[in-house]
Structure formats: structure tokens, C-alpha cells
Amino acid sequence: MSTWRLECGACGEEATRHKATVCAHCHKPLLARYDLASLDGAALKKAWSTRRGSMWRFREIMPVESDEDPITLGEGETPLLAIQVEGDAADLELLVKDEGQNPTGSFKDRGLGAAVTRAALEGATEFVAPSAGNAGAALAAYAARAGLPARLFIPEDTPDGVARRCEHYGATITRVDGLIDECGRLSAEYAEQTGAFNLSTLKEPYRIEGKKTMMLEIVEALDWEPPDAIVYPTGGGTGLIGSWKTLEELRELGLITRSTRMYSVQGTGCAPIVRAWERGTDHAEKWEDAETEAWGLRVPGALGDFLILDALRQSGGGAVAVPDAAMREGAARLGSAGIGASIEGGATLAGAGALRRSGALKAGERVVLFNTAHLLTY
Ligand SMILES: Cc1ncc(COP(=O)(O)O)c(C=O)c1O
Structure with missing residues (x-):
């Protein structure tokens, strides 16, 4: 039920x-x-x-009634891999949730799987969303699975391979001279004009519900003992908000008693959440001239900024910015542990190092990093 x-x-x-x-x-x-x-x-x-x-x-x-069938490609059930690294994070107990092992190669499959399921059950005839790449591929695949068309607005500089990945699943692509926020505006306009379901981040309630399952799997894999901390590569923040929501729900269900500190990592070239965290504000001001190689983190203004900041604060965590070079090095180190890490995944290892240096993470703590997408998605 x-x-x-x-x-x-x-x-x-x-x-x-x-x-x-x-x-x-x-x-x-x-x-x-x-x-x-x-x-x-x-x-x-x-x-x-x-x-x-x-x-x-x-x-x-999750958002299905007992007599409803979800649209699935077998997403989730990804491994939680222990790694050992040298350098600043060496004395942490590090675990990597390898979301690269999802059907389209990223954690976006969970969120869009849930959102497409709910929208299809409510009579959607078409989907639309903005994307930096991974969400687009996930939406395209789940829309295909639902037998419905998908339209994607993607930034002009998105690599051809990323667009081809979406087209493989039959989505129609419109390239936009602008960043993800402009793509978001055009998606909303398209939805208004055509009646397509807009599945933009946090413009509907169910992507969070899919992303929530990452933390459910983590806590279950750790025998219902939540980790000391997680380091999450934050763009729009659905995964972080979802992870916090999972912990609150598990607490209410009486399945856990202790909690987890949540840390956001962003790129120094686009760090609206980190800046707001440092200033102690409830909302994050838009970041002008956003620039980072980590497209998933190139989100100048997040609609759920207040929910992200609230989760960081309530959990006793924080936020840290790392340069692209450190993210790349982090990804290479995860590669050395056999993990096909995206730059966003690398950002979490770089972030853990920075948080250990600052003393926010303590020696011996169990810290979960998120490799949110596979290297090959790029
Ligand atoms: C690989 C990758 N990591 C992280 C993010 C940011 O995720 P969230 O929107 O949950 O903050 C994205 C979003 O596009 C992404 O593609």
C-alpha cells in the first residue's frame, strides 16, 4: 500500500x-x-x-498505489564500494555509491523513472525537460519505455555524444544558446503551449521520490546504521533533498535512530549553495557567469535552494567548493580504484579531502561519496 x-x-x-x-x-x-x-x-x-x-x-x-505498475528499466540496486585513497581523505572510511551502474549510466534514472511513472499514470501524452545531458538520456529512455514522446532543451555547448545518446531513445532535441536555466524557461513555455508534462527539476514532486532510493539502499547495505556523512555533488539538489527526506522517513518509521551529516560539493566556478552556506542565508542568490566542466553542477540557481540549505543545516553538515582540476584528479583516483567515475563523482572525493583538511570530517568516519554518473556518459 x-x-x-x-x-x-x-x-x-x-x-x-x-x-x-x-x-x-x-x-x-x-x-x-x-x-x-x-x-x-x-x-x-x-x-x-x-x-x-x-x-x-x-x-x-514511493509514489505508486498498490494496484499500479511502475515503468522500470531495472534502475537502482547499485553497489556501495569501499575504497582506499592516499592524500587528505586517507584516514576516512570511504564508500562510493556507484550510480554509474544504472540503465542509462546515471542516478537520473531513479528520479526520472519515478516522475515518468507518475506522469504516465496520470495521463501524460508527452514529456519535456531541460537537461545538461544525463537527465535528458534518462527521460528519453523512460519515455520510450512508457511509449510516449520526449522533447529536450539542452545547452548549445552540450557535446554531440550526449545529444546522440538522447536521440538513441527517440527524444527530440532542441539546442539552446544559453545555460540550463534558459533551457528550463523554454521547457516551461513548451509545456504551456502543448500540454506536455514538464519534468524539470523540482517542477514536479516525484523526481525526489526516485532519488530517495539511493539513501534507502545505502542505509540498508550498512545494516540500518546510517553513515557519519555523505558528500553529494550538488546541482539542482534533488539527490541531496531526497537523501535527507529518506533519513527523516526512516526515523519516523523507527528504522534508524542516528543521522548523517550532509555535505554539498560544488565547483568553484558555480557555487551558489556554498556561497549561501558561508553567508548563512536561507536562499542562494543566482551565480553569474557560471563555469565548470562538471555540467551536472552548472546550475546557477536552484529552485530547491532553501530545501538544500535546510538539509545541510538540520543534519549538521555543510558545503564546500572545489576547482575543476581537483574534480578531475578525484575522478582519476576513483578510476584507480576501478570505478568509472564522472567528473561529478570525482568532485565528491575532492570535496571529502577538502572537508577532512578543514576538520569537518574526522579521522575514521564512515563517509559515502556519490559517483552520480559513469565516465562513459560523457
Ligand atoms: C552526473 C551528475 N551529478 C550531479 C548532478 C546534480 O544533481 P542534483 O540535481 O541532484 O543536485 C547532475 C545533474 O545534472 C549530474 O548529471
């Missing part, structure tokens, strides 16, 4: 579930709230452990 309601993450206003977008009142992201009090945590834990095949084994706290 899975029954949920939607509530605004900012003003708390309730929203209707049908074809939900953002809060009608303040236009901020909506969050799914399950009736956790009616669920038996211990029974769930047991049921989840007996199921295999995709992220939907956690379906009781």
Missing part, C-alpha cells in the same frame, strides 16, 4: 495530486508525504529485503 498527499516544501500548503506541478500559492516545490504512522517499519524492512529487481522494491514509500 502506498498513499500519500502533497504539501509545499516552503509554505506547507496542501496540493492536489492530479498532474501536480509546484505550489499554487508560492510556486515552490511540492513534497510527497506518506502516512508513515500507518506503516509497520519492521515489516517493511523485511519485505524490502526479500524483493529484488529495481528501486521499486521500496514501493510503500
Whole structure:
């Protein structure tokens, strides 16, 4: 059974579930709230452990009703790999959640798998989204699986290989002279004109629900002992917000007692969350002239900025910026451990080193890094 309601993450206003977008009142992201009090945590834990095949084994706290079938490509169930490194992070117990092993090579499969599932169940006939590459490929693949067309707006300088990946699954691509925020504006306009479902980050409530399963798998793999900290490469922030939401839900279900400190890592050339964190503000000002090789992190302004900052604060974590060269070196080091790491994955190792240097991470702590995409997706 899975029954949920939607509530605004900012003003708390309730929203209707049908074809939900953002809060009608303040236009901020909506969050799914399950009736956790009616669920038996211990029974769930047991049921989840007996199921295999995709992220939907956690379906009781995901957006499907018991008689609904999700659209799946077998996403999730990615390994949590222990690594040993030299340098600043050497005395940490490092684990890498290798999201490169998802169907289209990135963690975006979880979010878009959930969003496409819900939208298709609610009668979508077409999907649209902006993308820096990985989200586009994931949307294209899940739309294909649903038998529905997808339209993607991508920045002009997105490499041809990335666009071809989306086209492989049958998506229609429009290249845009601008960054991801301009692509987002055009996606919203397209949705308005055509009635296509807009699956932009946090413009609908369900991508978070898919991303949430990363942290569910991590905590389960660690025998229900959440790690001391996670270092998450933050763009729009759905994965970080989702991870925090998982911990809150597991606490409410009585499945965990301790928590995890959340750290955001961004590039020094586009670090709106880090700047806001350092200034102690609730919202992040838009970053002008954003520039980083890590396209996934080139998000000058995140709609869920206040939710990201709130998760960092509530969890006792923080935020750190690292230069592209350090991200590349981090990716190479993960490569030396046999992991096909994207530059964003490399950023998390670089971030862990910087956080260890500053004393935010302590010797011996168990820290989970996210390799959010496979090297080959680039
Ligand atoms: C590889 C990669 N890592 C990280 C991110 C940022 O993820 P989030 O939007 O969850 O902050 C993206 C987003 O495009 C990405 O493609």
C-alpha cells in the first residue's frame, strides 16, 4: 500500500495530486508525504529485503498505489564500494555509491523513472525537460519505455555524444544558446503551449521520490546504521533533498535512530549553495557567469535552494567548493580504484579531502561519496 498527499516544501500548503506541478500559492516545490504512522517499519524492512529487481522494491514509500505498475528499466540496486585513497581523505572510511551502474549510466534514472511513472499514470501524452545531458538520456529512455514522446532543451555547448545518446531513445532535441536555466524557461513555455508534462527539476514532486532510493539502499547495505556523512555533488539538489527526506522517513518509521551529516560539493566556478552556506542565508542568490566542466553542477540557481540549505543545516553538515582540476584528479583516483567515475563523482572525493583538511570530517568516519554518473556518459 502506498498513499500519500502533497504539501509545499516552503509554505506547507496542501496540493492536489492530479498532474501536480509546484505550489499554487508560492510556486515552490511540492513534497510527497506518506502516512508513515500507518506503516509497520519492521515489516517493511523485511519485505524490502526479500524483493529484488529495481528501486521499486521500496514501493510503500514511493509514489505508486498498490494496484499500479511502475515503468522500470531495472534502475537502482547499485553497489556501495569501499575504497582506499592516499592524500587528505586517507584516514576516512570511504564508500562510493556507484550510480554509474544504472540503465542509462546515471542516478537520473531513479528520479526520472519515478516522475515518468507518475506522469504516465496520470495521463501524460508527452514529456519535456531541460537537461545538461544525463537527465535528458534518462527521460528519453523512460519515455520510450512508457511509449510516449520526449522533447529536450539542452545547452548549445552540450557535446554531440550526449545529444546522440538522447536521440538513441527517440527524444527530440532542441539546442539552446544559453545555460540550463534558459533551457528550463523554454521547457516551461513548451509545456504551456502543448500540454506536455514538464519534468524539470523540482517542477514536479516525484523526481525526489526516485532519488530517495539511493539513501534507502545505502542505509540498508550498512545494516540500518546510517553513515557519519555523505558528500553529494550538488546541482539542482534533488539527490541531496531526497537523501535527507529518506533519513527523516526512516526515523519516523523507527528504522534508524542516528543521522548523517550532509555535505554539498560544488565547483568553484558555480557555487551558489556554498556561497549561501558561508553567508548563512536561507536562499542562494543566482551565480553569474557560471563555469565548470562538471555540467551536472552548472546550475546557477536552484529552485530547491532553501530545501538544500535546510538539509545541510538540520543534519549538521555543510558545503564546500572545489576547482575543476581537483574534480578531475578525484575522478582519476576513483578510476584507480576501478570505478568509472564522472567528473561529478570525482568532485565528491575532492570535496571529502577538502572537508577532512578543514576538520569537518574526522579521522575514521564512515563517509559515502556519490559517483552520480559513469565516465562513459560523457
Ligand atoms: C552526473 C551528475 N551529478 C550531479 C548532478 C546534480 O544533481 P542534483 O540535481 O541532484 O543536485 C547532475 C545533474 O545534472 C549530474 O548529471
